[in-house]
Amino acid sequence: MNILITSIGSLTSKEIINDLKVKGHFVLGIDAKFVKNSLVDKFFSCPLAKNENEYISFILNACKIEGIECIIPLSTSEVKAISNNLELFSRNNIKVKTSSLEYIDLCQDKSRFYDFCKCNHIETPDYFLCRSSKDIKKFYDKIHKRKKQACIKPRFGEGSRGFRIIRNQSLDDLLSTKSSIEISLDELLKTCGEQNFKILGMEYLSGEEYSVDILAKDGKVLQIAIRTRDTVMDGFSHKATFVENNLISSVCVRLVEKLNLNGLVGFQFKENELGTPIILECNPRVQGGIFFARKAGIDFIDSYLELCNDKAVSNKSYELISVER
Numbered sequence: 001m002n003i004l005i006t007s008i009g010s011l012t013s014k015e016i017i018n019d020l021k022v023k024g025h026f027v028l029g030i031d032a033k034f035v036k037n038s039l040v041d042k043f044f045s046c047p048l049a050k051n052e053n054e055y056i057s058f059i060l061n062a063c064k065i066e067g068i069e070c071i072i073p074l075s076t077s078e079v080k081a082i083s084n085n086l087e088l089f090s091r092n093n094i095k096v097k098t099s100s101l102e103y104i105d106l107c108q109d110k111s112r113f114y115d116f117c118k119c120n121h122i123e124t125p126d127y128f129l130c131r132s133s134k135d136i137k138k139f140y141d142k143i144h145k146r147k148k149q150a151c152i153k154p155r156f157g158e159g160s161r162g163f164r165i166i167r168n169q170s171l172d173d174l175l176s177t178k179s180s181i182e183i184s185l186d187e188l189l190k191t192c193g194e195q196n197f198k199i200l201g202m203e204y205l206s207g208e209e210y211s212v213d214i215l216a217k218d219g220k221v222l223q224i225a226i227r228t229r230d231t232v233m234d235g236f237s238h239k240a241t242f243v244e245n246n247l248i249s250s251v252c253v254r255l256v257e258k259l260n261l262n263g264l265v266g267f268q269f270k271e272n273e274l275g276t277p278i279i280l281e282c283n284p285r286v287q288g289g290i291f292f293a294r295k296a297g298i299d300f301i302d303s304y305l306e307l308c309n310d311k312a313v314s315n316k317s318y319e320l321i322s323v324e325r
Contacts, residue, residue: 001305002026004059004288007074008043009035011236012113015291016072016301023302025184028066030059039060042066049077056085059108063094070285070308071096072301095218098264099284107282110200111155119246120258123278126203129155131191131244137228139201140166140185144169145239149204149275152188164188165204205278207271211237212244213290214254214267215313219260221253222313225305230322237289241322244298248277255282264290264304295323 003020008029016041020027028155029040032048038279044062047054059082060066071094074080081090086140098104106112111129118124126148128139136152142148154162164183192199208228215223224291231239252267259282266287268280290300296318 001069002028003157003305004028004030004063004068004071005040006030006046006072006073008040009033010074010288011288012074012290014039016074016286019291019294019299020303021094026066028062028068030062049075049081052081052084055081056088060088060092060094063089063092068094069095070303070305073098074286076104076108076283076285080108092313097262097308099261099265100258103259103261105285108156109228110153110157110281111198112283116258117255118277120254123137123276123279124253125205125278127270128201130201130224131196133189133194136192136199136201137185139188143201143203149206151202151204152199155198155200163206164294165251182303189299205270205272205280207275208277209271210248210269210277211287211289212248213238213265213293213298213300214252214256214261214265214268214289215300215307216256216261216263216265217307217313219257220263222307223298223300224252225296225300225316225318226247227289227292227296231324236325237292238325239322240289240292240320242293242320242323244320245277251277251279252301253266255279263307264300266290289325292323295316296321 005023009031017027027040029043030046034045045311046058049055073082079098083101089096114124114127127301134186140150147181150166153163166185167182168184179181211227213225214221226245227240227242229237230241243317248269270280293300298316298318306313
């Protein structure tokens with residue numbers, strides 16, 4: 001097939017491109033920045049996806065020039081732009097599977113996503129949408145009284161950008177670390193000052209962390225693989241162990257159905273102090289460690305191409321093994 005992959009400057013793209021090339025596919029890569037990537041057959045520098053009309057016009061033209069049959073979008077902003085134009089691509093015989101724009105927006109908004117989970121009786125961390133320094137202090141005090149830790153993250157965002165654990169550090173702690181995702185309450189309040197903002201205050205879960213990769217069709221899970229995030233650097237898994245977990249599986253199946261998810265999507269979970277996995281977020285796109293599953297027996301990218309070509313996709317089991325990037 002002739003396949004277009006977006007955001008080829010990302011770490012996610014490299015293993016996917018290499019695998020597609022080994023299988024004999026023609027790969028056109030695009031990115032908003034110039035990327036020197038010898039793996040792709042051809043590269044185009046594209047407009048930013050936030051400029052939707054310009055971006056979609058560019059992609060459509062590139063697909064026509066290169067005879068592209070299928071698109072694999074890797075970033076959320078590109079998934080959103082493409083999702084809003086699915087009929088246009090369909091009319092031009094270009095195949096791509098994404099969830100609806102309505103539910104992509106909901107998943108991106110962490111506060112609304114947690115509200116949605118609560119309405120559907122799915123446990124979340126304690127959380128509060130903070131709009132001022134007073135809100136942050138109030139939420140911190142509430143969590144602290146329960147003898148739990150608090151953290152913050154942007155209401156909208158991807159990966160670990162903007163994530164901070166609120167923890168009072170000693171001078172020795174400060175001087176002995178190269179960098180940290182921790183911040184003291186005083187420093188955080190001073191940084192926020194009198195500004196108005198929307199930051200999600202959350203209970204910090206310190207237990208085992210899980211990533212779940214899923215291929216879905218119209219709200220039904222076709223394939224699923226659960227892995228622990230054993231070694232994480234800059235928000236990306238570099239070592240993982242595949243596991244089975246009935247609670248995680250059941251929550252994912254329910255959310256895929258309720259959100260009517262479609263294509264390649266992912267979920268993040270983390271255990272609370274009782275060892276119970278709690279939902280952290282839903283990523284309505286390809287996740288960074290999806291290629292790990294191929295080593296365990298599930299080739300999600302190959303299955304995605306089969307789904308795009310209206311072929312039957314069978315549910316597959318995976319080996320419970322440890323893998324590294």
